[in-house]
Amino acid sequence: MFKSIFSNSFGILISRVTGLGRDVLMTSVLGANMWSDIFLMAFKFPNLFRRIFAEGSFTQSFMPSYIASNQKSVFAVAIFIRFMVFIVALSFLVTLFPGFFTKMLAWDWGHDLISKTAPLTAINFWYLDLIFIVTFLGALLQHKEHFFTTAFSTVWLNIAMIVALILFTNSDPQTIVYALSFSILIGGLLQVATHLYAIRKQGLMKVLIGGWKYRKTKDVKAEESKFKSLFIPSVVGNSTAQIASFIDTSLASFLAAGSVSYLFYANRIFQLPFAIIALAITTALFPRIAKAINNGNDELAFENLHKSFWLLNALLGLSVLGGILLAEPIIWLLFERGAFDIEDTINTAHVLQMYMVGLIPFGLAKLFSMYLYAQHKHLKAAKIAVISLVINLIFSVILMQSMGAAGLALAGSIGGAVQFILTIQAVGWTIFFDLLKTRFSLYFVLGTLGFGVAFY
Structure with a gap:
């Protein structure tokens, strides 16, 4: 288990470090202004759909169905074809009407800003097609408990964007954002190529070839139906966090210039411990727990949950302490240069x-919701996510009035706390208290202390 967690975490670490390097360079070149807001807004749309359809909801629905399938090759290819046709059609639609979709992102922006952003929206959206291929191939690799390729592959996206920034440093801002948009597509192509290589090395090409060859002779309608019944609730469950981020970006467009960028750069720092710790652990555990539950071995599933719970709680607790106490020095060290000045540093900090207030609740909610998905309780997880989204939006509207962009971030943390409590209730308070009884030690003290300081 720990080998899988380490390889996944190490791949994510490299990816996030290069991502931070990319963002540091971007702040130096573009700063936090109109053009940075335009680019981030254009990239927001494909990111929203990528996280809803391609990553979380797809994997969490596909994995349990794939594990239970008696005809894995045919089932996998059938699902891939259906999704790919839909995503390509959606991409063509965005390309034909980019202004309409851009207006959905920033309804408060005027005609001039929309006209500048629309062409970038059309270019960036095609990244979704590439990243779905990556996600599908990554799900097959996860079933083989190979995580490094998927965790590492985002490095190619970051490198492509860094190269674009270096090559066009002295260009005008409009040229820079166009170069960044095309570099995103180049990075996506490199990610696909990396996964195809890993699929070949893992001996999974026969799964794809066999599934394509026999797709018309094997009946997998029942398995597809089961997948669809899981996928819709999974979309709802996974989309709420992304919808909240999407709405926060739109609400930030009503605030002072640069607010969209403050949210983006702060969230990038927040996502570093969340991804390296919470996502790495839950992603590595999901196939193990899903297989154990599918085989009726609840004891093994609980054992894996127990080990990860304490590790997650300790590491996230330390991260919260560091993030709260050192927020301003971190932002200063990473971003304050070029067009990014001291006022931007203070606002982003x-x-x-x-954001850091919600790190522990978000991380533990991710762990226990993964347990629900492994049990095929996607609908229950979706209901919890919708409730937390509503709470988040209510507090966003209230807190942005007095706290600006920071109020939007705090509202997200409040929604994460609500999601954590409701997820524990759905999994069972008995299981949660059993976990607490097993090892009431320094781990729990560190986690509780971290959350207490963050809340204060």
């Missing part, structure tokens, strides 16, 4: 502190 305030947003980061509010």
